[in-house]
Amino acid sequence: GLNAALFYENKDPRTFVSLVPTSAHSGDGIGNLIGLLVELSQTLLARSLAQCNELRAQVMEVKALPGMGTTIDVILINGTLKEGDTIIVPGGVKILGKDLEKTLAGLPLLVAHADDEIPVLRDQLVQELKLLDQLVQELKLLDQLVQELKQTLSSFKLEDKGVYVQASTLGSLEALLEFLRSSKVPYSGINIGPVHKKDVMKASAMLDHDPQYAVVLAFDVKVERDSQEMADSLGVRVFSAEIIYHLFDAFTKYREEYKKAKQDEYKNIAVFPVKLRILPQFIFNSRDPIVMGVTVEAGVLHQGTPLCVPGKAFVDIGVVTSIEMNHKTVDSAKKGQEICIKIEAIPGEAPKMFGRHFEATDFLVSKITRASIDALKNWFRDEMQKSDWQLIMELKNTFEII
Structure with missing residues (x-):
């Protein structure tokens, strides 16, 4: 077996093999692994690193300097560049110091140690240029595809909300x-x-x-x-x-x-629209709570609906707390149904009385507000019929809601 330790706990890399936890899914630990390889290469393997005397260089920039003429900035990757060396650069340069303005930045710089090497190195640079030209064409094609993709994506109709x-x-x-x-x-x-x-x-x-x-x-x-x-x-x-x-x-x-x-x-903000007609022969209790028979003229009546009387200065008569139909309690009643309802006073307000605050000839309607209408639009639209929205428009005019 091998003696091993986590890399951040390993104090003796010569005795213990460093372990670096990594994740192929997230990529965690890869940076630590590369850092460890670099560290070991520069310490334990410093004398074993291979070196090459063959010159390799990269042209980075071509520029003119006052008093010196045209010059090129070169990064030496390997080897040594000496005065008197003949260099080969893209652009057909054969002699140092001449025609340097034709040099193409970013391509290799090669050194010919003998005359018979020049054609070989020139051909090598020609191949480099061909590869560069091919790359440029591929980049142009890629840019064209990207532009076409952007144009296609922009052709799709987008909504403001979605x-x-x-x-x-x-x-x-x-x-x-x-x-x-x-x-x-x-x-x-x-x-x-x-x-x-x-x-x-x-x-x-x-x-x-x-x-x-x-x-x-x-x-x-x-x-x-x-x-x-x-x-x-x-x-x-x-x-x-x-x-x-x-x-x-x-x-x-x-x-x-x-x-x-x-x-x-x-649910406590949304108020469904409803219009009720009083059945005067079915007044079971006239005050606190009011118990009476009504007919749903339009809309839907739900338990918890606040009612008011537009014909009596919009007096609030209370909240529907119970609905009965055929002696059975129901949660709601629709247009055309005759029902018995119990109306309890709004907390904090004095109870209203049938015969004093409103009459049998008055219509009762749900008290809607701007907030209740918005709540219906946003969250209860599926429970609303076209006729319900028509009643909403009628009540908006009645209550002068903008």
Whole structure:
């Protein structure tokens, strides 16, 4: 066996083999491993490092200096450059000091020790130039593809409020967007490739507009570790899957849970629109609590609905605490149904009385506000019918709500 110790605890590298913990998943420890290799190379292996006398150099810059003419800045990688050496540089230079302005920065500088080496070295530089030209063409093609991709991405219609969509390829992105469009899920941002921190930052913009859409849908792409950490700290949800339906199901479940939480939060603010006609033959108790029969003329009546009388200066008569239909307690009543309701006084206010504060000829309506209308729009829209919204518009005019 081998004597081993963790590298940061190893005080005698000659006796104990240093162990460096690494992670192939996150990349942790790779920097420590490289650092240890460099340290050992410069200490224990310093005398064993191979050296070569053959000159290798790199041209970095071509410039003109006052009093010296055209010069080139060169990095010596190996060997020694001596006065009198013949150098070969891209541009056809044969003699030191002449035609240096034709030199191309970034290409190798070669030294010819004999005349018969010059054609060989020249051919070598020609090959370098060909490779460089090929690289330039490939970079131009890559830039063209990037521009085409940006143009394609910009052609997708984005919403002001929506999720952020990330996919592995353009084809998979188009498939996911089409699926979201048919499922009526809006999207405000799109991208291709792994989820980076910049993508999370873009998705976090929804936190200030509509937090339910502060979501990244990552389809068949990697979510970087630092990106996930940033998402967790900002409050952005990241859903990742390799199948569209799995991704959509995860988002749908989250959206339903979010909506349910918001409905619980706003249930005491949301007031459904309703208009009631009093049945004078069914007045069972005229005061504290008021118990009477009514017909739902429009809208839906829910338990907890505050009622007022527009015909009597919008007097508040109380809150519906019980609804009975055919001698059975129900949670709500719809248009056309005849029901018996119990109305209790609003806490802190004097109880109102039938016959004094309102009459049988008066209509009772739910007392809506701007806040209650917004709550219905945002979190209870699915429970509203077209006729309910028409009643909302009527009551808005009645209450003069802007």
